[in-house]
Amino acid sequence: MxxxxxxxxxxxxxxxxxxxxxxxxxxxxxxxxxxxxxxxxxxxxxxxxxxxxxxxxxxxKILNAHPDLANKTKISLLTPDSLKEQTSAGLDQCTEEEFSEFKKLNDTYKKFGFPFILAVKEKTKIEILNNFRKRISSDPEIEFDEAVKQVKQIASLRLKELNNKGL
Structure with a gap:
């Protein structure tokens, strides 16, 4: 390849x-x-x-290019990769209560100046929400470093998938 x-x-x-x-x-x-x-x-x-x-x-800028998680009003704006990743984690199948919690967490998280980023592939909604709840009270510098780490993890997973499926 x-x-x-x-x-x-x-x-x-x-x-x-x-x-x-x-x-x-x-x-x-x-x-x-x-x-x-x-x-x-x-x-x-x-x-x-x-x-x-x-x-x-x-x-x-790359952090800010990432979409909010489980934002049902912006699902049509997701890149194909983000849509597939969020769907694989069941974020398109949230209950109204879960969508509401994600919206609240996404809105609160804006204090960091970038969206909450997590490599959601192979994670459940519960794991994602627990991670979100934990990180929402993090220190801004620690959270920036964690977001960068998560972006690298997402990129690594996308590269692995590209390598597995070929061009």
Whole structure:
């Protein structure tokens, strides 16, 4: 598969890798400029490194590109990856009480200046809500670091899925 990736045109490459980090075409473009890759692990390492070593402002923009969890009024605005991840966690099947709690938590969490971010794939609604309740009272710096960690986890899961399914 890596040979196929190395042969993609710039526009094809950017299309494939833009949503590894929620709508971050600049990361895909920077990754493109580091071709060719010896293997998928090298590609994965390099894209994660681009995010880790960028400025805090750019990291914050990526954090803010992530959608609120279980926001039924904005479900049509989700990227296909985010929709699939939230659906796999059952966030599209919340009760009215759960939707209400998610809305309250999402609104309260705005105090951090970015949305609550959690790699929800393979998690249940209860696990997600418990994590949300715990992190809502966190220190802003600790929470920023945790959000960055979660974005990297989401990106890693998306890369793994891309590698498993091929182009």
């Amino acid at each position: 890596i040979n196929k990736i190395n042969q993609l045109s710039k526009s094809e490459f950017i299309k494939v890798f833009t949503n590894i980090f929620e709508n971050a075409s600049w990361i895909a473009e920077e990754l493109y400029n580091q071709k060719p890759f010896d293997n998928f692990e090298e590609l994965s390492s390099k894209i994660l490194d681009i995010f880790e070593t960028t400025t805090r402002d750019k990291q914050l």
